[in-house]
Amino acid sequence: MKGKITLKHISKELDVSISTVSKALKDSPEISQETREKVQAFAKLYNYRPNNIALSLKNRKTKNIGVIIPEIVHHFFATVIEGIEQEANASGYNVIICLSSESFDKEVINMEMLANGSIDGFILSLTKETQMKKDYHHLVEVINQGMPLVLFDRIADEIPCDKVVIDDEKGAFDAVNKLIEVGCKKIGLISTVDYVSVGRLRTQGYLKALIKNNIEVDQNLIVKIEDVAHASEMIAPLLDCGVDGVFAVNEAFAMTAINLAHEKGIKIPSQLSVIGFTDGELSKYASPALTTVSQNGHQIGQEAARMLIEKIEEESEVFQTKVVKTKLIVRKSTKN
Amino acid sequence: MKGKITLKHISKELDVSISTVSKALKDSPEISQETREKVQAFAKLYNYRPNNIALSLKNRKTKNIGVIIPEIVHHFFATVIEGIEQEANASGYNVIICLSSESFDKEVINMEMLANGSIDGFILSLTKETQMKKDYHHLVEVINQGMPLVLFDRIADEIPCDKVVIDDEKGAFDAVNKLIEVGCKKIGLISTVDYVSVGRLRTQGYLKALIKNNIEVDQNLIVKIEDVAHASEMIAPLLDCGVDGVFAVNEAFAMTAINLAHEKGIKIPSQLSVIGFTDGELSKYASPALTTVSQNGHQIGQEAARMLIEKIEEESEVFQTKVVKTKLIVRKSTKN
DNA sequence: TTGAAAGCGCTAACAA
């Protein structure tokens, strides 16, 4: 009973040719009813299943899609994968996941590895390092080979391919607008360094909201964090300079701000309103529950998979950029 | 420049046979220095890479490992995947991930799909449904086919294969012991329904700790939650009956208890000590920060991948169960 | 030193 049974085994056993078996299993009218039944019964008995690898080689398509993301222990990326997986599975594709672990080199290696026949197309979110270097030769190579690629979240505008993003700028704009609406006058921003595309865009949204409301931009109220390990030390001074509102570009920064406020005896939301980005576990279980900009990772994943599969199966040449809407989820960390 | 170049292309271009090209690229001494150099230069120029699928078919191994987990939007499973991926990558394997989404049927379908040649071995954590049904025919089938399988976390003792678990019972025991040490007299348990193996084991640890310390077990202090959506309603009564300690078998339940306590004006840790399970994001950012039993998902993933790869490459017949140690991480949600 | 041929498992055009 060891090992899988092949057409060859069946053909030998039943004393017919391999192609007869192949056709019989497909219920081809070329084959007599009798033979068909005999073969099918035998195949069923021994639980025959065609070998995926052989089919891939024959058909020159693997029915696998490759996903490369910077990290997986991250609520947002996990939801994206869930979305991709669901959509892919529904169309008969499997998902091969590689982690670039925020390393440019790993991103390149993983792409090369997968590009050598293992998959039919890529879904990818760039590492910070790649965004900083602006070195996209590996993406271009893959595209030139004719392999479809969909970029999401951390993208590069200059790459000719499909993209799925959220409107980071608008999400941030809405959040800061909300802070202004509930009466905040002095609003701090906790962001990432600028080379991370989403951080940069959210920062722009913050600035636009201030400008539109005729609030002067104060650079002292803008904290850009490179190293998450030192987030606390960088955020503390911000809370000490009398802000009454804080917009953070991710959940962790928002939570750090909330916890620091607790320590300093600053009351949320009466003295300080806080809004985060990404509607993950942290936001829901925070106390007070965090008002946040939700980015629907699940939908992003679904859209990305859908676009990719369409490209794989249709080979069109027009590239689209799909913008998934954000939504401000108002909870208890903002006044009113 | 479209499409990948193959040995055939090279052989045609250089007017030598395919096998000569193959050997030359491997620097075989069979081939003259001159030919080798010519072929290698050409291959480099056109960026030749052997086709993974063809290699898989030829070698009858794919260098892929299949991972099936109940969900991915879950810190613990995400860390396990990270561990698997790291270890697998280091040995030249890729990771194909399928989500069973807690559905027995999806688990079966995914296994069958992957078992048909796509991977060299499985790493799997059972769905709740599978654990409830105790129907393991799909696992047995795969094992009978000669495909290695490693089970982790949610396992079934009766399956003959390698396993990686944590000592759930001891982890729970230690946690409850800690509560007793800091002076808790009336300790509640928030657990899952019993058919989930880890929930059952953690419940046992709770019971053992009470018994060992001569504390009478009070069934009213034990809450078993089936549906996470109604966790709050089920936990609230527990807090109303005067407990001074609570042990929850996961982070979410612990956080729900903490937040309910806040609402009810119960002070943590002075009036109520809380300990959770799994050292994830929630525990770290909770206020007060949550004392918790850490289960090192990363290590679990690494061990699982290591065991699987060994089985793939060595074909030994002895099955091991590796127990990864838990550790009590004491933070601010427990007295003293 | 090179190449022909077989084979991994499957499909499909064509021949018998």
Add this chain to the structure above:
DNA sequence: TTGTTAGCGCTTTCAA
């Protein structure tokens, strides 16, 4: 109605 053959891309034995 069935079988032969070629081919997907590669490796490897054996013959030239």
